[in-house]
Amino acid sequence: MKRRFSRQINIGGVKVGGEAPVVVQSMTNTPTQDVAATVKQIERLASAGCELVRLAVPDMEAASALKEIKSQVSIPIIADIHFDYKLALAAIENGVNGLRLNPGNIGGKKKIQEIVAAARSCSIPIRIGVNAGSLSRDLLKKYNHPTPEAMVESAMSHIKLLEDLDFNLIKISLKSSDVLQTISAYRLLSQQVDYPLHLGVTEAGTLISGTVKNSIGIGLLLLEGIGDTIRVSLTHDPVVEVRVAYEILKALGLRQRGAEIISCPTCGRCKIDLFRLVEKIEDDLSNITTPIKVAIMGCVVNGPGEAREADIGIAGGEGHGTLFKKGRVIKKVSEQDLARTLTKEVRRMINE
Secondary structure: OOOOOOEEEEEEEEEEEEOOOOOEEOOOOOOOHHHHHHHHHHHHHHHHOOOEEEOOOOOHHHHHHHHHHHHHHOEEEEEEEEOOOHHHHHHOOOOEEEEEEEEEHHOHHHHHHHHHHHHHHHHOOEEEEEEEOOHHHHHHHHHHHOOOOHHHHHHHHHHHHHHHOOOEEEEEEEEEEHHHHHHHHHHHHHHHOOOEEEEEEOOOOHHHHHHHHHHHHHHHHHHHOOEEOOOOOOOHHHHHHHHHHHHHHOOOOOOOOOOOEEEEEOOOOOOOOHHHHHHHHHHHHHOOOOOOOEEEEEEEEEEEOOOOOOEEEEOOOOEEEEEEEEOOEEEEHHHHHHHHHHHHHHHEEEEH
């Protein structure tokens, strides 16, 4: 695939756009003013591979907490600001690496000027975040309801606000809970500007429905070369958002991180508890970062033959299974030892 050209920005040392890899982002769901809980969650996100993290800043207490949080974590922090420009100024003062705001709801050009001046002095990028559910009344009147065209017009008006102030450290998102609407909006905007784009399907829902919506929306756009950062939105632990994000990137060949699990859906030939095995092995390998392809197959029909391209894997029998590498059987293993044997061999291969 050929990636859309976008100018590059730097968010706390993480390059976004240009030839940089697609960056994985998430958002904390702890109260930001609870420094200990927020730091703990950010550390979990970072361990899972999160490269940028956004924090809600609903009040001055949360803004004040950013300084202490920033001093305890290693990945860049983006402050999520709505309505009150003073929160943006406080967030910048307390060391955040980026802002996410909607310039249209901050309260006038003078307030935007103050934010831009502070952001410019610290080289802090601003993400213009447009959501279908929060378009202005004028745009809703013009288009009757949220449309991709309305979202793009909203984004372009906000972009102009910043460009008129000679500010171009900009990233843009156009999110909707409607997958097709989201895709159309990003396609339209990508033809009009060269700023980096942050992809996501907002309010995507629970683990299963949300994963499907995000995979289609984000995945299709990435396949077309559109997108520089991504956030998988799920009503779930944000660490899971990061894991799903990497699975999308791995499936498209854009990023490689950790174990890629290949496992069969099972059938009547399966004589072992494959569901339990897969869950345990996936959990045991969740903290590795080295790319490796691991097959977990229910019977000898699927493994090692159909999983020949895996680096390592197991295939079940009745009360036992076989361990194989690159399609070659290494040894026979009892069912109770399959998970332990496989994870041990994976870690040995990685260390070698």
